[in-house]
Amino acid sequence: MSAAVIADRAEVAPLLSVQGLTKHFPARNGRIIHAVEDVSFDVRRGSTVGLVGESGSGKTTAGRAILRLVEPTAGKALYDGVDLFSLSAREMRSYRQKLQIVFQDPFSSLNPRMRIAAIIGEALDARGFARGKRRADRVAELLTLVGLSPDHASRYPHEFSGGQRQRIGIARALAVEPEFVVADEPVSALDVSVQAQVLNLLGELQKRLGLTLLFIAHDLSVVEYLCDDVVVMYLGRVMERGPSRLLYAAPRHPYTKALLATAPVPDPTRRRTYVALHGDIPSPIDPPSGCVFRTRCPQAIAACAGIIPPLDDIGGGHHVACIRHNEKTI
Amino acid sequence: MAVISVPLQAEPNMLSRLMRRPTAAVGIAVLMIIVLAAILAPVIAPYAPTKLSIASRLHPPSLDHLFGTDDLGRDILTRMLYAARTSLTVGFAVVIFASIIGVVLGLTSGFFRTLDAPVSRLIDAMMAFPDILLAIALVAALGATAVNVVVALGVVYAPRLARVVRASTLVIRELPYVEAARALGVPTPVILVRHVLRNVTSPLLVQGTFIFANAILAEAGLSFLGVGISPDIPTWGTMIATGRQYMDQAGWIMMFPGAAIVVTVLSLQLVGDGLRDLLDPRLAKDI
Ligand SMILES: Nc1ncnc2c1ncn2[C@@H]1O[C@H](COP(=O)(O)OP(=O)(O)OP(=O)(O)O)[C@@H](O)[C@H]1O
Ligand code: SF4
Ligand SMILES: [Mg+2]
Numbered sequence: 001m002s003a004a005v006i007a008d009r010a011e012v013a014p015l016l017s018v019q020g021l022t023k024h025f026p027a028r029n030g031r032i033i034h035a036v037e038d039v040s041f042d043v044r045r046g047s048t049v050g051l052v053g054e055s056g057s058g059k060t061t062a063g064r065a066i067l068r069l070v071e072p073t074a075g076k077a078l079y080d081g082v083d084l085f086s087l088s089a090r091e092m093r094s095y096r097q098k099l100q101i102v103f104q105d106p107f108s109s110l111n112p113r114m115r116i117a118a119i120i121g122e123a124l125d126a127r128g129f130a131r132g133k134r135r136a137d138r139v140a141e142l143l144t145l146v147g148l149s150p151d152h153a154s155r156y157p158h159e160f161s162g163g164q165r166q167r168i169g170i171a172r173a174l175a176v177e178p179e180f181v182v183a184d185e186p187v188s189a190l191d192v193s194v195q196a197q198v199l200n201l202l203g204e205l206q207k208r209l210g211l212t213l214l215f216i217a218h219d220l221s222v223v224e225y226l227c228d229d230v231v232v233m234y235l236g237r238v239m240e241r242g243p244s245r246l247l248y249a250a251p252r253h254p255y256t257k258a259l260l261a262t263a264p265v266p267d268p269t270r271r272r273t274y275v276a277l278h279g280d281i282p283s284p285i286d287p288p289s290g291c292v293f294r295t296r297c298p299q300a301i302a303a304c305a306g307i308i309p310p311l312d313d314i315g316g317g318h319h320v321a322c323i324r325h326n327e328k329t330i
Numbered sequence: 331m332a333v334i335s336v337p338l339q340a341e342p343n344m345l346s347r348l349m350r351r352p353t354a355a356v357g358i359a360v361l362m363i364i365v366l367a368a369i370l371a372p373v374i375a376p377y378a379p380t381k382l383s384i385a386s387r388l389h390p391p392s393l394d395h396l397f398g399t400d401d402l403g404r405d406i407l408t409r410m411l412y413a414a415r416t417s418l419t420v421g422f423a424v425v426i427f428a429s430i431i432g433v434v435l436g437l438t439s440g441f442f443r444t445l446d447a448p449v450s451r452l453i454d455a456m457m458a459f460p461d462i463l464l465a466i467a468l469v470a471a472l473g474a475t476a477v478n479v480v481v482a483l484g485v486v487y488a489p490r491l492a493r494v495v496r497a498s499t500l501v502i503r504e505l506p507y508v509e510a511a512r513a514l515g516v517p518t519p520v521i522l523v524r525h526v527l528r529n530v531t532s533p534l535l536v537q538g539t540f541i542f543a544n545a546i547l548a549e550a551g552l553s554f555l556g557v558g559i560s561p562d563i564p565t566w567g568t569m570i571a572t573g574r575q576y577m578d579q580a581g582w583i584m585m586f587p588g589a590a591i592v593v594t595v596l597s598l599q600l601v602g603d604g605l606r607d608l609l610d611p612r613l614a615k616d617i
Binding site: 064067069093096097099100101103104105108109110111112113114122123125126169172176 | 510511514
């Protein structure tokens with residue numbers, strides 16, 4: 001990465017700056033689920049940021065909180081300089097069209113009782129689009145945009161395959177002409193054969209429409225070719241984040257290394273030799289003290305239980321939260 | 331992570347799928363005959379419903395009077411046909427009235443977390459009373475008219491519907507398509523109707539069918555106990571109530587309306603069972 005690009009990075013204010021995002025859910029017996037804990041990252045305008053971590057690491061919750069689909073417990077989400085979390089429900093409504101979401105499950109994300117025209121039309125209504133011919137034209141246009149036929153407008157969701165439904169979900173999100181889209185594992189529920197098609201569609205649309213994407217995935221390999229930056233989460237916290245090229249070439253956090261070990265490597269010359277993870281992710285109700293990853297970390301030492309590792313800047317926008325990241329042996 | 335299954339699917343051809351189940355098909359066929367007979371009562375009834383004939387009172391079934399005559403010499407078959415109109419109308423009105431209350435209570439308690447505790451408690455309190463006792467008390471308080479019987483039974487059955495609607499609403503509230511609507515800024519009342527209510531119609535229909543059956547029975551029960559619709563208006567219930575006094579000498583007065591109730595209620599149950607099996611059993615278990 002050239003010095004000019006790095007300078008650029010610092011100068012241009014990000015479209016979205018998430019700062020100290022925390023979301024707790026109440027659990028039984030007055031306990032709390034630490035779904036998201038002190039998560040910070042920036043998303044530059046027009047870029048794609050990957051949010052990666054195992055199931056239960058808090059990715060979806062982080063995405064929903066940014067869009068105020070769940071109320072965040074603490075933190076800020078500066079969107080174009082405005083803190084979304086400080087807006088009233090009414091004020092937030094005017095931001096809703098700028099920020100959209102594509103869901104993981106293509107089956108429950110479309111109302112089974114509504115025709116496609118009505119599903120996309122609802123999004124158009126939110127923008128105050130005219131009824132009648134113009135509306136129908138716009139629905140047709142959106143369906144074409146996502147690679148479906150305008151004839152599909154009169155059908156119901158159950159008449160479509162998972163991949164097609166996901167395209168409809170994308171069309172609905174794009175109907176309001178958003179600037180920022182959270183794509184929450186948009187292909188993980190799809191057949192492997194159609195995953196690439198939907199990913200390509202998203203990438204293509206992003207370029208064509210100049211979208212800013214927060215792409216959630218549990219697998220680093222999905223994100224590699226799509227994302228400019230990657231944020232790796234574990235048990236609600238950021239373990240490592242940085243530009244994709246730096247992070248994939250030289251991962252510094254033991255968790256990132258473990259994720260890369262399990263990820264399929266498309267290019268055999270880049271064989272990775274990291275150790276895969278064992279055991280389950282601990283309960284977010286009672287996360288380990290200090291570094292939350294220590295119960296599964298191959299490099300854990302006694303000191304890891306003592307402090308929550310700060311997210312250290314190791315240059316070029318690359319940050320790592322591990323007290324041992326400077327040691328050569330790791 | 332596992333993909334959440336969609337509990338409710340659109341059933342554009344539900345009737346044809348229902349008809350493929352033999353028991354449900356029989357239920358639907360029988361119901362259609364009964365409804366048709368009720369509608370066509372003025373055309374097909376052999377006599378006028380109020381035509382008295384003291385000369386032919388308490389006649390057993392014969393070719394002249396297929397189901398016999400009652401204590402005033404009125405033709406039982408004729409009166410049964412007319413009674414079907416009232417009984418079915420009352421049953422249906424109860425379903426509608428109970429559905430309105432049940433939907434409002436169920437949707438609000440299921441959707442708004444803050445309203446859930448108080449509304450749920452109200453529902454539980456209403457359900458704590460034995461059905462028929464609550465209905466008797468309400469009719470006694472309101473006065474024994476057909477409308478009040480509908481109101482009383484509607485109040486009695488509303489909590490069951492409210493529970494079913496609430497259970498479904500709790501599930502639907504969390505579904506991504508509701509979240510998608512929120513992300514688009516769709517106003518909450520619109521979300522409630524367009525996304526939630528529209529997807530609870532299936533379990534509502536199942537429960538409504540059972541309540542229809544129960545209401546017909548309960549109306550008959552109230553009439554039989556003399557706290558229901560006035561004995562002058564023929565319903566299957568009032569006919570049985572009148573026939574009670576002549577049970578030994580003229581059992582047919584009670585028998586035929588009783589059979590009409592049994593057949594209608596059974597048919598409704600068959601249809602309700604079929605509907606329930608077609609839809610997600612988890613959502614319709616709360617009968
Ligand atoms: N509405 C909720 N109420 C209570 N707990 C919740 C809620 N939503 C999420 N959680 C909990 O928060 C934690 C993080 O969940 P989240 O869905 O954000 O994880 P994720 O990284 O998206 O996982 P996945 O890959 O399975 O989608 C989990 O332990 C989950 O059980
Ligand atoms: S801080 Fe310790 S436990 Fe956490 S990742 Fe680093 S070495 Fe592992
Ligand atoms: Mg998720």
